[in-house]
Amino acid sequence: MTVPVDxxxxxxxxxxxxxxxxxxxxVTSAAATCDGCGKISAVGALMLYARAMGAVLRCPACAQVMxxxxxxxxxxxxxLRGVRIMQIAATA
Amino acid sequence: xxxxxxxxKRSGGPPGRVPPGQHVVTDFPVLSAGPTPRSQLAxxxxxxxxxxxxxxxxxxxxxxxxxxxxxxxxDIHCVTTWTKLGTRWKGVSFDQLMRAAGREPPAPxxxxxxxxxxxxxxxxxxxxxxxxxxxxxxxxAPLTPEHGFPARLLVPHLYFWKSAKxxxxxxxxxxxxxxxxxxxxYHMYGDPWREQRYDGD
Amino acid sequence: MMATKVTDAATxxxxxxxxxxxxxxxxxxxxVTETERVRSLVLRVxxxxxxxxxxxxxxxxxxxxxxxxxxxxxxxxxxxxxxxxLTVERVEDGEVSPYLAGEARPGxxxxxxxPIGSYFTxxxxxxxxxxxxxxxxxxxxxxxxxxxxxxxxxxxxxRLLFSSRSLDSIIYRPELERLVSEDAELDVVxxxxxxxxPGWSGPQRRVDVDMLRDHAVPRHQRPHxxxxxxxxxxxxxxxxxxxxxxxxxxxxxxxxxxxxGKG
Numbered sequence: 001m002t003v004p005v006d007x008x009x010x011x012x013x014x015x016x017x018x019x020x021x022x023x024x025x026x027v028t029s030a031a032a033t034c035d036g037c038g039k040i041s042a043v044g045a046l047m048l049y050a051r052a053m054g055a056v057l058r059c060p061a062c063a064q065v066m067x068x069x070x071x072x073x074x075x076x077x078x079x080l081r082g083v084r085i086m087q088i089a090a091t092a
Numbered sequence: 093x094x095x096x097x098x099x100x101k102r103s104g105g106p107p108g109r110v111p112p113g114q115h116v117v118t119d120f121p122v123l124s125a126g127p128t129p130r131s132q133l134a135x136x137x138x139x140x141x142x143x144x145x146x147x148x149x150x151x152x153x154x155x156x157x158x159x160x161x162x163x164x165x166x167d168i169h170c171v172t173t174w175t176k177l178g179t180r181w182k183g184v185s186f187d188q189l190m191r192a193a194g195r196e197p198p199a200p201x202x203x204x205x206x207x208x209x210x211x212x213x214x215x216x217x218x219x220x221x222x223x224x225x226x227x228x229x230x231x232x233a234p235l236t237p238e239h240g241f242p243a244r245l246l247v248p249h250l251y252f253w254k255s256a257k258x259x260x261x262x263x264x265x266x267x268x269x270x271x272x273x274x275x276x277x278y279h280m281y282g283d284p285w286r287e288q289r290y291d292g293d
Numbered sequence: 294m295m296a297t298k299v300t301d302a303a304t305x306x307x308x309x310x311x312x313x314x315x316x317x318x319x320x321x322x323x324x325v326t327e328t329e330r331v332r333s334l335v336l337r338v339x340x341x342x343x344x345x346x347x348x349x350x351x352x353x354x355x356x357x358x359x360x361x362x363x364x365x366x367x368x369x370x371x372x373x374x375x376x377x378x379l380t381v382e383r384v385e386d387g388e389v390s391p392y393l394a395g396e397a398r399p400g401x402x403x404x405x406x407x408p409i410g411s412y413f414t415x416x417x418x419x420x421x422x423x424x425x426x427x428x429x430x431x432x433x434x435x436x437x438x439x440x441x442x443x444x445x446x447x448x449x450x451x452r453l454l455f456s457s458r459s460l461d462s463i464i465y466r467p468e469l470e471r472l473v474s475e476d477a478e479l480d481v482v483x484x485x486x487x488x489x490x491p492g493w494s495g496p497q498r499r500v501d502v503d504m505l506r507d508h509a510v511p512r513h514q515r516p517h518x519x520x521x522x523x524x525x526x527x528x529x530x531x532x533x534x535x536x537x538x539x540x541x542x543x544x545x546x547x548x549x550x551x552x553x554g555k556g
Contacts, residue, residue: 005525006127007551008238014365014548016410017314017351024310026411044412045545049125052172053253054276056125063127065209072277072290079276090306093318095354095403097396100362100388115360119386 012046015055018069019043022076025088033085036064043067043086058082105177109167111284114175121174122238125272129207129258131242138226138243139261140189142198148264149193153242159184159192162225166248168255169284181246183227186219199264203271204245207258212271213280214247214254216264223249226259251282251289312342316353316404322376323399327464331430332394333369333380338405344372346437347414347519347547350379350407354389364389367434367521367547368408371441372416377405380464382430413547415519417442421449424510426500426530428456428522431549432464435521439479443472452480452510456500456526459488482508500526502533512538517545524548 016028028044039061046057046066054070059082066082080086105116133153140148151159162185169175190197197216205211218224227246228235235241240257247254253273274280279288287293323335349367356362370378383394397403415423415438423442425435432455442448457463469481484496484504496504510516518539520530527548534544 005528007524008122008124009127009524010548010550011413011546013410013412016349016412017365017406020311020314020409025308026311028410028412042412044410047127049127050123052123053125053273053278058126065126068276070273070276070278073293075277077277088308091309093355093402093404094357095392096401097398098354098356098362098392098403100354100356100360 008049010048010051011044012042012048012057013044015048015051015057015069016044018051018055018071022069022078027086027088029089031087032066032083033087034059034062034064034066035082035084037062038084105175109177110175111169112287113289114169114173114284117174117176120176120179120239121170121172123170123172124238124257125210126208128237130237131207131258133242136242137260138189140193141261141263143263143265145263148195148198149189150261151189151192156184156226156243157228160188162188162222164222164225166246168248168252170252171278171282171289179248180231181225181227182229182232183225183243183246185222186224186226187222189226197264199266201265201268202262203265203269204254204256204259204262206256206260210256210258210272212245212254212256213265213269213274214250215268215281218247218250223247249283251279251284253278254282314406314409316406317341318402319377319405321397321399321401324397327380328462330383330394330462331380331464332383333378334393334397336377336379336405338377341375341377342408344368344377344408345411345414345416346371346441347434348408348410349434350377350405350409352379352389352393353404353406354392355404362388365409366393368437369433369440371437371444373441373444377407380430380433380436382464413519413521413545415441415517417445417448419449419517421451422510422514422516423449423451424516424518425451425453426455426509426518426520426522427453428500428526428530429458429462430464431520431522431526431547433521434547435519436465436468438519439469439472442479443476448476448478450478450510452482452508452516454482454484454500454504454508456484456486456522458486460485460490460493480508500530500533502536505530505533505537509534509537515540515543518543519545519547521547522549524550 019027049056057067068079070077103116136153137150139150163182165180167177224247228243244257245259319336319338325333353363366379369380381394384390489497527546
């Protein structure tokens with residue numbers, strides 16, 4: 001493989017501490033459909049960048065931005081534009 | 093409630109050099125909103141566009157390097173609170189680009205756009221007066237991929253998210269519109285001396 | 294006015310809601326030296342809700358002037374243990390790890406939030422076989438899984454492939470030896486990448502396709518694969534599993550960031 005390793009990329013699971021404060025459910029196991037290419041990934045498996053500024057979660061297949069979360073002073077700012085559908089399994 | 097024995101090695105820096113809420117680092121942290129773009133210099137261009145995305149002027153890599161260059165040594169301030177003093181850059185100033193294009197800026201704002209899709213907005217007034225360059229060297233060597241190779245915008249008097257990596261051009265806008273981080277709650281202008289990190293600061 | 298009928302499905306089933314996860318002040322009960330650069334912290338966490346193996350916590354340190362630094366650490370202890378144990382590697386020029394794996398002493402307190410993350414988890418009720426691959430300190434969440442597995446009588450077959458720089462840098466080595474000696478269904482293979490002791494008969498290189506072919510659970514047995522460590526390590530091991538034809542959906546990864554990244 002000659003593709004250089006993207007050392008800055010983490011897994012979406014590493015943003016769980018931030019995301020769990022916003023969503024009422026375990027979002028890292030939710031299945032998110034990419035609005036760009038249609039691939040369905042667990043949020044925990046998305047590509048995570050820029051954790052120091054918030055979280056930018058991208059589709060692992062096409063790199064489209066799916067979720068952006070930031071915490072500007074006094075609020076949460078959530079962008080789910082890149083997620084067409086998010087599906088959460090009901091609990092027993 | 094302080095943690096006993098925790099005293100991070102951060103320094104306050106020389107008086108007057110470090111904006112509020114910042115601390116000085118000696119390394120050069122890297123932050124990116126996406127995968128590192130891999131550019132082909134043979135097809136790389138830097139473009140000035142009007143608000144309809146019509147091209148006003150373009151330079152190839154060789155043409156950019158042939159323009160008179162500027163070198164400066166500046167302090168840089170990241171909104172994530174690190175500040176790095178005395179960083180040395182070389183590139184082509186915005187003023188020089190406009191001279192080479194033979195025109196005045198057609199609008200008071202720009203959106204910088206980049207490989208990988210990143211954008212950030214700036215007032216033209218903050219690019220003029222030799223305050224901003226399209227940088228292609230850091231510390232005497234070409235930029236590395238994670239630091240923006242082949243070229244990044246450098247606007248050191250604003251928070252460093254405005255110094256867009258992998259920059260490919262500037263689109264002039266009559267009205268200020270938010271770029272990537274600005275859309276997500278970061279400040280439209282970003283003056284570190286007034287601690288303008290977030291919208292509303 | 295007619296009553297509006299609410300969708301039956303939405304009222305009939307339950308969302309797996311999360312309890313709010315607050316910052317808690319925790320106390321260090323004991324510090325265990327694992328290797329020269331790695332220490333485990335045994336913590337008393339008040340009102341700890343319990344966790345699943347593979348989850349992590351956020352740790353927050355506050356300096357005298359109010360400056361705060363936060364990092365995430367995988368939980369090393371199994372859910373069956375009352376104390377929460379973190380294993381921390383001291384990173385050169387790190388900010389938080391020199392404190393946790395250096396300065397900290399029993400009795401010290403800091404803040405912790407967790408448990409966090411539901412994606413990179415494993416519990417003994419899941420089917421096997423289990424294939425774990427660790428690079429350096431990537432062993433921590435996988436060790437929580439193995440410790441949890443050891444608490445159960447009915448154990449799925451499990452294999453660990455563990456890459457370390459040298460024999461002395463292998464984290465948890467004595468305990469892994471003990472777990473293997475007590476369990477016919479557990480295999481551990483160590484590969485060393487920098488320094489090899491005399492007489493070493495194990496692999497001595499980075500994990501690659503051939504090593505997986507020789508030592509990992511074969512694809513046709515449909516293993517559940519967990520890979521953890523520095524980002525370049527995780528990428529190359531995941532690619533190697535894909536090259537061998539493993540189902541991408543069966544592979545879970547936890548990238549720790551760049552090698553020697555900011556700790």
